[in-house]
Amino acid sequence: MKPSKTWVIIVAVIVVLVGIRMSIGQGMARAYVERVDQSVDVKANATHVATTFKWTEWHPVQPKMYEAAQKADANQTRFAFSWANTIGLWLSAFFTLAIFSFLYRDNPGYRLAEAVIIGVSAAYWGVVGFWDTLVPKLFGALTPMLVHEKVLPSLPDPTMGQVVAMYFALALGIMLLMRLAPKGGWISLWPIAFIIGVTAGLKIVSHVESDLVAQTVATFQPLVNLKSADHVTQLWPTIWASLANILLVVGVLCCLTYFFFSVDHKGAVGRVARVGIMYLMITFGAAFGFTVMGRVALLAARVEFLFDDWLWLIDPAGKRIVEMATAVGSMLCWW
Amino acid sequence: MRHPYVIHDTLCLDPSDPDWRFAGIVEKGYRALVARNAIANRWRMISSALILCVIALDSSGAIDSAPANTPSIITGNKVNLSSKIPFNELGQEVTVPPAAISVQARDVPWDAGGVIEVSWKPAPDTGTATKWVIERSEALQTGLTPWAFVAEVPIDETVVLAPKLSASASYFFSVTAVGPEGSSAVATTKNAVTPEWNFFIGAKLPLFCAILVVSACVIYYILAARRGRPMKVRRIAALEAITDAVGRATEMGRSILFVPGIQDMDNIQTVAGITVLGHVSKTAAEYDAAIEVPTSRSLVMEAAREAVQASYLAAGRADAYNADGIRYITDEQFGFVAYVSGRMVREKPAACFYMGCFFAESLILAETGNSIGAIQIAGTAESSQLPFFVAACDYTLIGEEFMAASAYLSGEPDQMGSLKGQDVAKAIAATLIIVGVVLATGAALAPQGTMASALEWLKGVLGS
């Protein structure tokens, strides 16, 4: 059998199964919301009179809550079916499957998801940058009144230093935007130069402080480890602990040797560097093993989303299974 | 004959439902110094507002007056309960811990200002005390400001640093021992101390020296290289492969993909990635190969454009530079990856470079690149991602090798010299490790010996 044929069959089986699932019992993938009426009294002050603000919020709830409420009173208005969230749920499922389909090969579904995510996420980060950085930092320092009146009433007033820094940032930003002007694009290199210089200056300090010196000092381990909690030196623990320290120190030195640039990896240096490479390989192997763990959990989470939220196939709370079983049973009886 | 007043307080959270708690007892005629006892025990952490309720007791201890609530909310620290009369809620005398002896405060020398070191001696027997509460008061010309909380430390500590002080003011400090039944008398400093700032932060001297040593090594060899001293650098296979990869892309008529990581320009790895891009794009310009640089930050896009454009100019091929090949995609990590891997599958670049700061996307990119048969060269200092690049790429620059890439590729003597200087600094670190290990071993064998004190000295010199 050709591989492509097999894949067509696999996909067809999945589609059929989803179709069957949709027609069983209550179906699948519907979202419900709860109505929450908000009302806040605002006291009068210099600028406005006392008023009460009222609005309605809809909070997502479990389908079983809707069912229970519906059973108790068919005309209740507290819980309701949510078109927006149901469409969202189906959209999420579609996107999830579309991305997974890339594993087979590039296809229109994946390209669609890709196109959507680029547009959505680029704008998302732009919006985050605006509301979380520009508004509180830049506008909060340059136009504090406006920010207080419109958005963040409790933002602390800016200090003189902040104001100066933000004018400076604004100047850099404008220089950067000169790139868009027909002439003067060369000036946009200045803010970049500034940022690169600042980064370089800051990173020297932080790396020498927290990495170079700290890690060097942390390697000052005794090759003979006699310490034990009860001050009684036991043979085997001592040997194991000492061995661990010896292996550690040797490892650090060998790996450092590997990183020497001005010496060729030949002769004795080459042998030491080779031991260093072996240490690095063990390090990488361990990291690989640990990472697999995390990645599988992420996949499991997505599969759970498909099975639980979308297909209503599994149900960790054990509510739907009974319903499904009776539905399947009655279908079989009918058959 | 005593006619004490019982004082209750409540945290003013919800005036309709006051949670009255016992705060202290005073005799008639005494000023009611409530907060000391009360806050030390309960409301210390949240004592901004207290409502006081005073109930008078007759000699037998029975209540003889209705509760008289204080009319307004009183800020916590305005009132102090004298520790002279330690009573509990039933009016019984209790034992309180003895006060601290000789509280001293001094400005921390060689610091950035704003910090005062407060130290004290505990009484010979601290009794039931469990902790010390330290407070401060600013000395104004008109008197003292209300006492403000500074710190709370376990009873076995006798020094505390009071931070966040104003460098232009002077302060008094008080120390109180607190036990389960009550707190001791207050011991205060005799003189006010000003937390002055100094020209240089003394605690950072070791760090300053360490940077100086590393810089001196690097600068010395840069200068030596300029004077013509030959600098040898070992072969780094991954960097040798760059030219081949660019050449191959040219031969195949396909593009080159260069990803400078997914972090912004405030990450030194991105800066290093851009410097490597400068060299790669020059080679690409010389070979006339198309180079594509998707970036996940707008600033990185700008920096990459500057670097690539200048490289094309330097290669005499300014006309071939295409700004739209260097484009911003999205800040979102996986949105970016979705684009790059889709693009890779469709365009099938012949060579892929991943140089910068990478996280989980490393393997998605490298595996996709592998599936389209591209030559892949990766470089990162993100040690958690190295295994994946090592497993899926043809060549990987590990950590420091990546940082050295730009210097190596430039081939300029002074840049090569800086690599040599880096090696010397590394040798110094290795030597220090060996010395430290020998001393530590000696210290482990003879905990009281010279080696042990030498080890302590060395650690101190290194600032830890």
Place this chain on the structure above:
Amino acid sequence: MKRLVPMWIAIVAGFVMLLSAFFPITESLGETMGDVFNVVAAIAFILGAGSLAKVNLAKISQRDQGWGYAAITLICFAITLAVGLGKFGVPPSAQFPALGWSGEKDAEGSIFGWIYEYALVPITSTMFALLAFYVASAAFRAFRAKNLEAILLLSTAFIVLLGRTFAGVVLTGWLPDWASGLRLENLSVYIMQVFNTAGNRAIIIGIALGVTATSLRILLGVDRSWMGSGD
């Protein structure tokens, strides 16, 4: 001249930052620069958005292959940006209901929040989940006992993989107490504490030196390749 001014800007800015760590007068400069950087990066978004729009518009106008996807990207971008900046559908904040803009941009019920929940989250987390498949194919291909280094790599991964699940307990749980160090779960811990620490430490020290030297090359004006290679 075009390259000289930026070079000096980088040099001066870098040295000021370097020294600011040691002198109280300038000590908080690093923090301030963090804010400045964030603001500049946020302003730079205009350039990024411009590039995104330009590239995609060009694709559409030239009817390039896949121009429909470019249109979708642009539409999604425009809608998300509009509803996010305008805080459409955001309920007012309970604290300051009088201020229309005070609600959280991604609050329950807002369009922006809906896009986040049903487009951004599923796509990005599924993209992340693809890694589970790629680790498998990478392991199958790369973990072959070609030489000693490869053997070390694969056997360590092997031990950790087994040691971190129920399988490890089943496989080596029978080992007696005196040999408990050889149980897979303990072995993986030993590897972490000795070999992994040694390897990582050397990498960290190397990187610290590499960063210092790289930064110094920039600060001394020796490496100018961030402005393009060559002069």
Place this chain on the structure above:
Amino acid sequence: MSKFITILEGLDRRWIFLAMAISVAGPILIIGITGKTLPETPTPAARAVYSEIEKLPVGTPVLIAFDFDPASGGELTPMATSLVHQCAARGLRMVFIALWPLGPQLIDETIRRVILADYPNLKEGIDYVNVGFQSGNEAVMKVMLTDFAKAFPITKNGTAVGDVVALKGIQRASDFPLLVEVCAGYPGAKEWIQYVISSSGGKIKMVTGCTGVQTPQLYPYYPVQLNGMLGAIKGAAEYESLVNSSLAPKDSSAAIPAKYLEAQRRMGPQLGAHLLMVGLIILGNIAFFAQRKSKVRATS
């Protein structure tokens, strides 16, 4: 046999993908339908997390940092849920912060899932508060060391931190005896250790829940700077079983809500996937050696 080797050598990686999908989806279905999970024996690192939280007196302020985004939710949400579950049950004053921009939403979700659902007596702003996100990574940590209110001037819902009861008495990071960190990368546990824990001189203890990728990098810090650690979903499952067994009402046999079993449920697919990986590595090597043998034969 030789045919098998030929198939292995030219194996299309899509078959590997399918095998992975089955080995993950299968156990999820089985566990999802039967509701049975694999037993967990907590390791010392996970037990340490539990006891560090458990030994704090009621009402102690705890700083809880959510430094991750939804993309790593698969690994970290179960940890976050259990950590908040234990803190809420213990009656600790929870102060949530985030140094990742998407953290505040995850905080709100966790609050909804755990506190609002099961601990409705806890009041927002008094017993817990979502202070929200601040940009600036390590810079924020450094500022927090000396001035919490400067690092986080307003909470997520716009209140000035000075007006929040849950934050009364909190002046700097060291006023929190414990930092609970859930992180997926940079900035994360490593930066907290470097900039806050080591500068606090042992005043702040720290426990962390981190992704599998970070676990190896954090091991060098445990147990000195890092008092407890949950490494990847395995650590989450161990800790979850600890929390569940201590908080489950002894007298009732009521089922534990599904949200508190997430990590343990995910250990099933984990086992399937790990066994598949081990099998793949073995198969890959069989193919490799067979190939080499035939090459050697061909050359001789």
